[in-house]
Amino acid sequence: MQNAKTGEAVFEAGSTIMEEDAASPFVFTILSGWAMRTRTLENGCRQVLNFMLPGDLIGLQAATIGQMLHSVEALTQVTACAIPMQNFWQLFREQEGLAQDVAAISELEKATMDELLVSSGQRSVSERICFILLYLFERAGLSGLVEDDELHLPFGQDVLADTIGISLVHTNKTLSKLRRSGLFSWTGRSFRMRNKAAMEQIVGQRPFIYAGRPFV
Amino acid sequence: MASPAVTGVKCGECKFQAMKCFRKLTPSEIAFMRSFKVGEAQFKRGKDILREGEKYPEIYSVLSGFAIKYKTLEDGRRQIVNYVFPGDLIGLQGSLLDKMHHGVEALSDVLLCKLSKKKFWDMNRELPELGYDVSWLAAQENAILAEFLLSAGQRSASERIAYLIQVLFERARIAGVLKGKTLTMPVTQEHFADTIGFSLVHTNKCIARLKRIGVFSWKGNELVIQDPSKLQDITGPITAIHTPRPFL
Numbered sequence: 001m002q003n004a005k006t007g008e009a010v011f012e013a014g015s016t017i018m019e020e021d022a023a024s025p026f027v028f029t030i031l032s033g034w035a036m037r038t039r040t041l042e043n044g045c046r047q048v049l050n051f052m053l054p055g056d057l058i059g060l061q062a063a064t065i066g067q068m069l070h071s072v073e074a075l076t077q078v079t080a081c082a083i084p085m086q087n088f089w090q091l092f093r094e095q096e097g098l099a100q101d102v103a104a105i106s107e108l109e110k111a112t113m114d115e116l117l118v119s120s121g122q123r124s125v126s127e128r129i130c131f132i133l134l135y136l137f138e139r140a141g142l143s144g145l146v147e148d149d150e151l152h153l154p155f156g157q158d159v160l161a162d163t164i165g166i167s168l169v170h171t172n173k174t175l176s177k178l179r180r181s182g183l184f185s186w187t188g189r190s191f192r193m194r195n196k197a198a199m200e201q202i203v204g205q206r207p208f209i210y211a212g213r214p215f216v
Numbered sequence: 217m218a219s220p221a222v223t224g225v226k227c228g229e230c231k232f233q234a235m236k237c238f239r240k241l242t243p244s245e246i247a248f249m250r251s252f253k254v255g256e257a258q259f260k261r262g263k264d265i266l267r268e269g270e271k272y273p274e275i276y277s278v279l280s281g282f283a284i285k286y287k288t289l290e291d292g293r294r295q296i297v298n299y300v301f302p303g304d305l306i307g308l309q310g311s312l313l314d315k316m317h318h319g320v321e322a323l324s325d326v327l328l329c330k331l332s333k334k335k336f337w338d339m340n341r342e343l344p345e346l347g348y349d350v351s352w353l354a355a356q357e358n359a360i361l362a363e364f365l366l367s368a369g370q371r372s373a374s375e376r377i378a379y380l381i382q383v384l385f386e387r388a389r390i391a392g393v394l395k396g397k398t399l400t401m402p403v404t405q406e407h408f409a410d411t412i413g414f415s416l417v418h419t420n421k422c423i424a425r426l427k428r429i430g431v432f433s434w435k436g437n438e439l440v441i442q443d444p445s446k447l448q449d450i451t452g453p454i455t456a457i458h459t460p461r462p463f464l
Contacts, residue, residue, distance in 0.1 A: 021455075039362055042452055045370040049362045061359060064352040065458050069359040092344045099340035099347030104312045106354030111309060111317040113361040118287050118295040120368035121413025165369025204290045208317055 004087040011035075011074040013154070017058060018072040024062040026082045029216055030054050033078035034154045038162075039070045048163040050112060051075075051136060054143045055215040057105055063088055076154040083216075101214035108210055115208060120165045123203075125174045128164040130199045133184065135207035137193055142209060153191040225279060225329070227253060232303055237390040237459040239349070248343055249464070255330045259322040261402065265306070266320040272310035274330045277464050278302050281326030282401055286410070287318045296411040298360060299323075299384065299403075301391040303463040305353050311336065324402050331464060349462035359456040368413050371451070374422045376412035378450040381432055385441055386457050399439045 009028060011017050017035055018024050030052055037049040049070055052058060062068050063085060083091070091098050115135070119128045140151050161171040179185060183199050185192045193199075200206055225231075227249040232238045241249065254274065259265050265283055266272060283300035297318055300306060310316040311333040340347040360383065367376045384401065388394040393401075409419035427433060431447055433440045441447060 037362075039366045041366065041370055047362075047366040047369040049365055060351060061355045064348065064355040065359070069456055070362055089348070092348055096341050099344060099351070100312070100337065103308065103340075103347070103350050103354065106351055106358065107309050107312050110354065110358055110361060111313070113358065113365060114285075114287055114295075114297040114318055117297050117361065117365055117368060118289065120365060121295040121410075122289060122293040162369070210313060212314075 004091050005081045005083050006087075007082055009080045009082045011078040011080070013074055013076050015074050016071060017074055017078065017080075018062065018068045020068055020071045022062075023067050024059045025085055027057065027059040027063050027085060027088045028080035028082055030056050030058065031079045031081055034075040035072050035078055036075055036155070036159065037070050037072050046162050047165065048159055050109065050116065051139070053139060053145070055213065057102070057216055059085075060102070060106065075159075098216065101216055104214050105216070108213055111208055111210075116163075125164065125166050125170060126178060127203055128166070129160070129171070129174055129178060130183070130202045131207060132160070132163055133191070134196070134199050134203060135209070137191070137196075138207055138209040142211065142213075149193040151191045151193075152189055153186065154189060225256070226250075231279075231392075232463045235392050237392070237461060238303060239460045239462045242345075245343055245346060248339065248346070252331050252335045252339060252464070253329050254332045257328045257330055259326045259328070261322055261324050263322050264319060265322055265326060265328070266310060266316050268317065268319040269315050270310060271315050272307050273333055274307065275305060275311055275333060275336060275464075276307045277329040277331060278304045278306065279327040279329055282323040282403070283320050283326055284323055284407065285318045285320050294410050295413065296407060297364070298357065299387070301387045302393060303391050303461070305350065305464055308350070308354075323407075346462075346464065349464065352462050356456075356458060356461065363454075363456045364411070373412060373414045373418055374426060375451050376414075377408060377419070377422055377426060378431065378447050379454075380408060380411055381439065381441065382447055382451065382454050383457070384439070386454050390457070390459055390461060397440050400437050401439065402437050403439075 032054055035052040037052065038046055039049060040046045058072050119131050123131065137146065137151055140146055145151060157171055157175060158168055161168045183195050185194060227246050233240055278300055280302050284296050285298045285300060286294050286296045288294050300320065306320055367379050385394065385399055388399050405420055405423055406416055409416045412419065431443050433442060
């Protein structure tokens with residue numbers, strides 16, 4: 001692995017790490033920072049597909065299918081370990097266990113997207129908001145980003161609205177209602193969990209977080 | 217449960233080898249597949265192939281038939297997250313992760329190849345190309361899930377239906393199960409409703425409208441796209457699905 005990476009790449013907040021339809025010369029593993037995967041319709045409507053945190057792998061579609069089918073945008077400054085595509089393929093051949101880890105990472109990511117699809121298809125707006133916030137809280141916790149129930153959430157309510165597929169106005173209203181009922185507070189970029197049990201009750205289940213996740 | 221019926225398809229004579237949208241396996245890969253494949257299993261229409269929450273000793277490659285992948289909420293609401301076509305690989309979560317995080321139900325009679333979980337390790341070591349193929353398939357499915365998320369989040373009910381029909385046809389075409397313009401698939405309007413996340417009543421209405429304006433017809437199990445350009449006008453072309461695709 002030491003030989004495979006050429007170095008670290010730094011992306012500023014708001015910059016595009018990978019672009020839809022484009023190939024990529026690198027696969028990246030996020031070392032620090034947050035990114036999001038997005039798909040945009042011709043009319044400009046944007047869907048946030050998932051959030052990417054330290055340990056997540058960017059560029060598997062480019063590595064396998066040959067092009068990215070979504071974009072990846074940095075939400076904060078992101079430092080990433082850059083593995084040239086050629087070396088990535090080499091690693092697959094040489095490094096025992098890597099193929100297995102990449103397959104497991106892919107399955108984890110699909111499982112998360114399945115859950116987000118369940119949200120969009122079946123859950124109310126309150127349920128969707130509670131689900132995604134619970135998920136991010138747990139996932140960020142795994143990367144050591146939660147301290148005293150507080151998490152720096154590097155995005156605003158517009159990104160949340162584009163994740164749950166609800167208008168910004170409706171998202172805002174429901175968020176206020178949930179905040180008022182004491183489930184969490186969210187001011188500026190600071191999110192504080194206040195009543196996790198109640199959030200889980202609204203969602204009806206705990207989001208799937210896999211503690212044994214591999215990283216490449 | 218699965219009946220032990222085995223048709224005994226030999227890996228060297230697998231029909232996918234001869235299909236134009238599939239990547240052909242090399243002789244050494246076929247030789248490996250012979251030991252990787254530990255049997256076949258048949259499931260009747262409507263049966264659970266894999267259950268959410270369970271672990272499985274094998275990975276499964278679909279030889280024939282259709283299935284749905286779904287998740288259920290505590291109160292019984294069901295979300296179909298994807299459809300399964302011949303050539304697809306299922307059950308990886310049941311062996312790579314802690315358990316299956318979705319169920320798989322047979323939409324038609326389904327015939328599966330059972331692949332040894334233990335040999336999956338050997339495959340990644342001895343034939344990394346096949347390991348890469350597994351990641352290819354996962355990346356492809358990831359892209360389809362992204363499209364369904366985009367649909368559910370940003371598209372109207374009619375647009376979601378139009379998109380779903382295009383995806384089903386494109387995947388059927390690649391899997392070699394499209395007969396001319398006709399897709400014979402035991403999918404119902406209830407399945408559509410559970411996929412796009414709208415009530416059955418609203419889904420029915422939108423399907424009726426799309427049929428009325430001549431976009432597609434749907435009688436019994438037979439779907440026909442009558443006006444592909446109209447369908448594309450509604451949702452744009454399908455960009456997520458790629459060929460040649462691998463299979464195991």
